[in-house]
Amino acid sequence: MDENNDGRHRIQFANQEDKQEFSKFPTKAGRRSLSRSISQSSTDSYSSAASYTDSSDDESSPREKNQANTKGNSDFCVKNIKQAEFGRREIEIAEQDMSALMALRKRAQGEKPLAGAKIVGCTHITAQTAVLVETLVALGAQCRWTACNIYSTQNEVAAALAESGVAVFAWKGESEDDFWWCIDRCVNTEGWQANMILDDGGDLTHWVYKKYPNVFKKTQGIVEESVTGVHRLYQLSKAGKLCVPAMNVNDSVTKQKFDNLYCCRESILDGLKRTTDVMFGGKQVVVCGYGEVGKGCCMALKALGAIVCITEIDPICALQGCMDGFRVVKLNEVIRSMDMVITCTGNKNVVSREQLDRMKNGCIVCNMGHSNTEIDVASLRTPELTWERVRSQVDHVIWPDGKRVILLAEGRLLNLSCSTVPSFVLSITATTQALALIELYNAPEGRYKQDVYLLPKKMDEYVASLHLPNFDAHLTELSDEQAKYMGLNKNGPFKPNYYRY
Numbered sequence: 001m002d003e004n005n006d007g008r009h010r011i012q013f014a015n016q017e018d019k020q021e022f023s024k025f026p027t028k029a030g031r032r033s034l035s036r037s038i039s040q041s042s043t044d045s046y047s048s049a050a051s052y053t054d055s056s057d058d059e060s061s062p063r064e065k066n067q068a069n070t071k072g073n074s075d076f077c078v079k080n081i082k083q084a085e086f087g088r089r090e091i092e093i094a095e096q097d098m099s100a101l102m103a104l105r106k107r108a109q110g111e112k113p114l115a116g117a118k119i120v121g122c123t124h125i126t127a128q129t130a131v132l133v134e135t136l137v138a139l140g141a142q143c144r145w146t147a148c149n150i151y152s153t154q155n156e157v158a159a160a161l162a163e164s165g166v167a168v169f170a171w172k173g174e175s176e177d178d179f180w181w182c183i184d185r186c187v188n189t190e191g192w193q194a195n196m197i198l199d200d201g202g203d204l205t206h207w208v209y210k211k212y213p214n215v216f217k218k219t220q221g222i223v224e225e226s227v228t229g230v231h232r233l234y235q236l237s238k239a240g241k242l243c244v245p246a247m248n249v250n251d252s253v254t255k256q257k258f259d260n261l262y263c264c265r266e267s268i269l270d271g272l273k274r275t276t277d278v279m280f281g282g283k284q285v286v287v288c289g290y291g292e293v294g295k296g297c298c299m300a301l302k303a304l305g306a307i308v309c310i311t312e313i314d315p316i317c318a319l320q321g322c323m324d325g326f327r328v329v330k331l332n333e334v335i336r337s338m339d340m341v342i343t344c345t346g347n348k349n350v351v352s353r354e355q356l357d358r359m360k361n362g363c364i365v366c367n368m369g370h371s372n373t374e375i376d377v378a379s380l381r382t383p384e385l386t387w388e389r390v391r392s393q394v395d396h397v398i399w400p401d402g403k404r405v406i407l408l409a410e411g412r413l414l415n416l417s418c419s420t421v422p423s424f425v426l427s428i429t430a431t432t433q434a435l436a437l438i439e440l441y442n443a444p445e446g447r448y449k450q451d452v453y454l455l456p457k458k459m460d461e462y463v464a465s466l467h468l469p470n471f472d473a474h475l476t477e478l479s480d481e482q483a484k485y486m487g488l489n490k491n492g493p494f495k496p497n498y499y500r501y
Contacts (some may be wrong), residue, residue: 022449043315062171063178069163072451076162077185079155079171087127087160091134094127098427100466104434105135113438117142120194122204123225124152124416126169128423130161134432136437139167141196144186148200150174151409151417175423181205187215196223196437209236217487221440221448222246223254223433227346228371233452247436252455253461254432256292257501264296264368267415268342275394275408275418276364278340279393281305286331286338289345290317293368297342298326306464309334331355340364342414343374353379356397358407366408368415423468433487457493 021409054259063456067081092279095102102224119136123129125147131479138484145161145274154172161168166191166412183204187194188211197219199205205224207215222244230250236242249255265354272278285301287294290313302325309327310320318328331351335341335358343350346369353376356365381399388396410418436455440448467477483490495501 037126037407051293061178063181065167069165071165072426073162073165074166075189078158078171079269080161081162084157084159084163087130087154087156087158088163090127090154090157090176091130091160094131094426098128098131098381098430099470100463101135101434103432103466104372104431105138108438110500111171112140113442116345117141117196117437117441118192119143119196119198119252119437120204121145121198122148122183122186123156123198123200124148124157125161125168125418126426127153128426128430129174129419129428132434133161133166134164135430137164139434139438141437143167144169144189144192144194146170146182146186146204146483147179148149148203149412150176150179150458151412182382184211187212193218196441197226198368198433198437199229201226202205202232205229205376207230209241217243219244221443223249223436225249225433227430232292237450237452242452243450245440245443245450246452247440248452249429249432249436249455249456252432253457253460253501254428254455259425259429260292261296263421264293264344264415265300265419266425267419268297268368269300270379271408271417271418272340272364272366275391275414276406278364282307283308283339284334285340285342286311286334287330288331288341288343288350288374289347290314290321290326291344294344295320295324295346297363297368298324302326306340313367327492336360338363340366342370343367345370348357348373349376350374352376356380356405357399360422362406363407364408365411366414367411368413372410372412375407377407377411377493379398380407403465426469428463428467431466432460435463454458454497457497461492461494 012335021459028137043129062077062079066074067076067078069076069081069084082472114136117140119141120141121133123145133145144167146168151172153170158168158170167186169185170232175184181209184207187208191217194208195218197205197208199222202224205222208219222233224246225231230248233242233246233248269280280301283306287298287301287308290298290312291311294310298308298310298321311331312328313323321328332355335355337360339362341351341359341363349369351365352373356376356379359365364433365375384400386398388398390396394402395407397407398404408414415421415455432455436459439456439459465475476488478488478490480490488494
């Protein structure tokens with residue numbers, strides 16, 4: 001530090017060639033991820049950046065521990081039951097922005113519409129999910145829960161649920177064997193048999209169908225919220241093997257138009273900022289897929305000055321992209337000049353090894369689609385390429401010529417792997433799931449056959465109405481004359497099933 005003539009200090013900056021050396025270390029999770037990335041499982045790795053402890057803090061497996069909550073109950077398996085107090089605070093924070101789900105809990109807990117329901121759930125165990133689980137318990141259900149992927153669990157939240165008496169089997173950083181063991185422990189327990197399934201990805205449904213066919217046949221209903229899981233249900237139905245009614249909440253309006261669009265619009269930036277500290281202004285970005293997720297991502301990136309183009313297979317979505325001001329391209333046409341490549345399709349091998357080879361140095365590659373198959377990560381685990389772990393969920397993949405590609409979350413879902421998502425949006429999805437469970441469990445015999453159904457329109461509207469008080473919104477009411485003119489019931493539903501919002 002030198003001193004100027006006026007006595008002030010002048011800072012001498014370090015030479016630009018003095019680059020930070022990132023330490024190299026192999027990780028167990030990295031080795032495990034190969035089997036996950038090439039498996040048919042839909043467990044696409046949500047994880048929480050908000051966890052108080054990383055799974056590496058204690059290398060011992062939770063399966064090797066003898067733990068009990070303060071009531072002496074040991075029917076659970078979590079990382080550390082002593083984290084329950086921290087998890088309870090996380091849940092309380094989430095409750096503040098999930099007022100609609102809390103309102104549903106308050107309105108229905110006297111009636112106990114889920115009394116007698118034994119729900120086995122396989123979802124992402126976060127504070128927001130805990131609010132849903134505890135709502136189901138308040139409505140009369142008994143619940144056993146596990147995580148739908150190996151990195152999704154907030155350990156402290158799982159501990160809080162276990163402390164409250166919910167049988168939880170999940171921790172962040174499970175192995176492949178742990179994952180299926182946890183699912184089995186939820187289903188296979190003496191003196192308790194599930195009669196409802198809440199799934200995200202279809203792994204739990206698949207496990208019960210294959211391993212416990214008698215349980216599957218006696219189940220009163222399945223609720224599924226992911227593209228992958230819904231696809232599996234339709235396959236079962238087409239083959240004539242779906243012997244219980246199932247509710248596809250993934251394609252309900254309140255899931256598609258809110259969770260997929262608005263949630264991704266906010267969380268894409270959060271995940272990228274936390275992992276890479278990138279500035280978006282002027283960056284060349286290609287977003288693969290212009291469905292609801294792609295639309296949300298593009299809106300956010302464009303607003304911060306990124307130069308965004310999209311890839312699409314659907315001419316309707318492509319035309320929407322053009323009208324929104326985005327150039328529609330083929331990935332091979334632009335791959336060499338892109339600063340970021342973001343996948344949002346739910347398909348497989350959207351970004352191939354050949355395209356990864358052609359990317360420029362420093363390109364950021366990540367996935368916002370549900371599945372972990374969009375980026376061909378398995379092809380990068382070869383001897384000629386070097387992996388450097390920069391920070392949690394951030395890897396440099398280094399080519400022999402020194403080129404580095406920045407891979408986020410090993411190709412898994414960026415926002416929940418590397419950051420968090422807004423509680424308010426998850427309140428919409430969770431309320432939809434709760435109502436779907438109530439509908440299937442209480443439906444009179446014959447209303448739902450052995451098939452896959454969408455959530456009734458009236459329930460979609462009800463979910464939306466529960467969230468309007470947050471904005472002090474006042475709905476207009478139809479007069480009798482107006483309702484007759486439009487051919488509507490004054491209380492809804494207000495749109496036909498074919499209406500596209």
